[in-house]
Amino acid sequence: MSTATEPDETYVADVCEFFDRQYAAHARYWWRGENRYRLEPDLHTPFNALVLKIAASHAPGRALDLGAGEGADTIRLAKLGYDVDAVELSSVACQKIEDFARQEKVAVTVLNESILDVALEEGAYNLVLFNGSLHYIRDKSAVLERALSASAPGAVHVVALFSTATALSAEHSAVPVFPEPEGGGVELFYRNWDIRLLTYERDQPEHSHPGFAPHAHSYIKLIAQRPEGHR
Template identity: 40%
Template sequence: MSDDIFAEAPASDAPSAPTASSTPSTPSAPSTVDGYAGDPAVREEWDKRYADRQQLWSGQPNGALVAEVAGLAPGRALDVGCGEGADAVWLAREGWDVTALEVSGVALERAAGHARDAGVAVRWVHAALTDAALTPASFDLVSAQYPALLRTSDAVAERALLAAVAPGGVLLVVHHADVDAEQARESGFDPADYVWPSTVVALLDDAWVVEVDEQRPRPAPDGGAGAHHTDDVVLRARRVR
């Protein structure tokens, strides 16, 4: 989810969704995405959030993604919660073979249009991470930028992130460091209910090397729902086997 999952978010602000349906977008034939087979209330909630604005996010790739991917050789990338597609399009322009997940069909239609305009191909998957039926260990980069992933007692979402990374690949999880938990709870949801870099770190074993785990100033986007956040927590971990 680009920029900020907590900006004017609904109470059930998490993409717990169904099985995957995907169509590649090409410069000559931009895709449309349908086939969402899960709880319609989840999709409708996110579709409404996107439909309420002509553009929800800044339209620019997230700064932490740009910084952390700069030295990586392009390979297969998974963009978790791709929103309107800015990160996915940027990765594709950089030479990555991109698969992008999102629960909102409205967002995916916009994302496909941006890919068409940019002349790049992206595979759009209308599903949540935990229900996307991804091939295990198949991505050289798994990027979750401010993800709206609900925590569970068995850490399904965190384990899905880890499982998607190929040996030698990188997991990048970025979230806001300056969320006002009290204000969020007053709005009807609790940040503690969501996956954070710290909950992912807690599951890492000796198959992983943590390359970055820090709080840093956030390059502020020009507009978009998350522009008011100033600091990020950034986790970059490499799977060594």
């Protein structure tokens, strides 16, 4: 098990090993509901509904899904007309993204790399997602800066990550996780952006992970648009 004093490459390997195992053990680890690839906002949670509405209003364009998991967000964005780059650490998940995208008859680009050091084209993306990935990153500011450099003027960023308002379950504590305090560095990073949504969800019941006992999470959920001319 990694500790906070171990180098980044050690904890990243632990995260990769955990998710390779989870993705290999289950046909679908995330988004097991039949709405996974649907584009109608009213079929989704309020947060994901708003993401879909905003994404649709900015399509077509280029999108970057950082920590894409099994690719549900990636595939929905591709269906909206985006040219999507999906960055995912787990090689098992990358194969699943490609398989699921093929089944849904959309083309996406899958990059089997860490979001810590993946090469990103400068100023290329109109939409950037960190949906459930930043809490697996210790130095969030460095990743956010790299995502900013890859963002076009007016780009929208979508962020959802664990907050510290609820203690992690034993199952999630088995992998290195770095929740964010409410009002912390991630929110400060976006303080000069146009905030479309900032909400705290506390003690939300979670039943979706196969093999995990019922537990609760708290989240910070944020949607922000980069102002034209913002550095």
